Amino acid sequence: MPVTHADVVNVLQPDEIDYPNAARHLSAEAVPILAEIAAGPDPGLASKAASLAGFLPGNAASVILPKAATHPNPVVRIAAAASIAHHAELLELADHLAKDPDEGVRRWASSSAHALRTQTPN
Amino acid sequence: MPNLTDSCRANRFPLSLRQMASAVGMTGRVSARTFLRTARCSHGECVTLHLKILALPQVPIPTMLVSMREVYDGAGIGVRVASREFLTGPAFATLAVLQVGNCTNTLTADQIQLFTNRNNVGANEIAIYFVLATVQSFNGCAAHLAGQPAAVVTGIASRWTLAHEVGHVLGLAHVDDPAPPDPNAPAALLDRLMTGRGTHMITNPPPDLIDTEVRTMRDSQLTPNC
Ligand SMILES: [Zn+2]
Numbered sequence: 001m002p003v004t005h006a007d008v009v010n011v012l013q014p015d016e017i018d019y020p021n022a023a024r025h026l027s028a029e030a031v032p033i034l035a036e037i038a039a040g041p042d043p044g045l046a047s048k049a050a051s052l053a054g055f056l057p058g059n060a061a062s063v064i065l066p067k068a069a070t071h072p073n074p075v076v077r078i079a080a081a082a083s084i085a086h087h088a089e090l091l092e093l094a095d096h097l098a099k100d101p102d103e104g105v106r107r108w109a110s111s112s113a114h115a116l117r118t119q120t121p122n
Numbered sequence: 123m124p125n126l127t128d129s130c131r132a133n134r135f136p137l138s139l140r141q142m143a144s145a146v147g148m149t150g151r152v153s154a155r156t157f158l159r160t161a162r163c164s165h166g167e168c169v170t171l172h173l174k175i176l177a178l179p180q181v182p183i184p185t186m187l188v189s190m191r192e193v194y195d196g197a198g199i200g201v202r203v204a205s206r207e208f209l210t211g212p213a214f215a216t217l218a219v220l221q222v223g224n225c226t227n228t229l230t231a232d233q234i235q236l237f238t239n240r241n242n243v244g245a246n247e248i249a250i251y252f253v254l255a256t257v258q259s260f261n262g263c264a265a266h267l268a269g270q271p272a273a274v275v276t277g278i279a280s281r282w283t284l285a286h287e288v289g290h291v292l293g294l295a296h297v298d299d300p301a302p303p304d305p306n307a308p309a310a311l312l313d314r315l316m317t318g319r320g321t322h323m324i325t326n327p328p329p330d331l332i333d334t335e336v337r338t339m340r341d342s343q344l345t346p347n348c
Binding site for chain 1: 260322
């Protein structure tokens with residue numbers, strides 16, 4: 001069954017999303033919709049899309065997190081910065097967010113970048 | 123907009139102090155201080171909250187309190203706000219984006235550190251921490267240390283999130299878990315406070331508590347007589 005925008009919004013609505021379980025069952029078709037929501041006007045849904053991206057396999061995080069990383073609301077950028085910790089391929093984005101104007105974004109981005117550098121052999 | 127007064131009833135009706143005092147059985151001259159300290163609501167039981175504010179949510183806290191009282195009134199449970207405190211400074215600026223992991227009973231160092239702030243919180247009373255955001259992103263999280271009842275409410279919370287999280291603290295679980303996209307997801311129950319599909323989605327405000335939920339809440343040691 002095709003995944004609709006409304007389906008993906010429903011996944012993101014719970015007050016306390018079970019992220020690992022949602023990621024386990026989410027279809028790859030949802031990824032571009034999550035990217036759209038991560039750039040969208042609702043900071044609650046956008047930040048949850050960014051958090052969910054941290055749990056998704058494959059290149060989903062590379063599609064979703066760059067959108068969240070440019071969101072005007074720092075809460076969404078914080079969620080993106082934190083999720084990068086699970087994705088070594090996004091180290092450059094973490095370094096970029098570590099220079100964000102918002103202190104919270106910088107802190108979480110620096111923490112993710114540090115985690116990735118200590119996990120990844122040079 | 124109602125103000126943040128402490129009586130169960132005071133937020134619900136635009137009455138004078140004398141009328142409010144009279145409504146809760148206090149007669150003669152009543153100062154605001156006396157009223158707020160001693161007023162008793164018409165409920166048999168009350169839950170007592172202490173608000174610890176690190177960041178203000180998008181939905182104003184008074185709106186969340188009024189919404190919570192709308193639901194808890196129906197269960198015969200009054201909602202008292204016994205204190206409110208702004209937690210500021212560099213340490214709290216860090217904790218305002220609170221690492222909660224997956225909001226399980228295994229607490230993070232951030233949660234443990236934040237929950238040590240229990241000024242004025244008596245036994246069987248609940249501390250509510252209003253934070254900017256959690257990582258991962260949640261509307262709220264009711265995980266807390268045993269014997270130190272508490273919940274976190276974030277900046278993206280709905281008007282019903284406070285009532286929902288306190289419902290968890292009082293022993294309630296979600297009524298329609300697991301949520302989609304889990305293939306075992308049952309039909310959503312969007313007219314219930316304890317829906318697991320998101321309190322932003324509630325369709326018939328105020329949302330319902332069924333009898334068994336009310337019994338659980340009233341049996342909790344966190345809802346003593348008031
Ligand atoms: Zn819940």
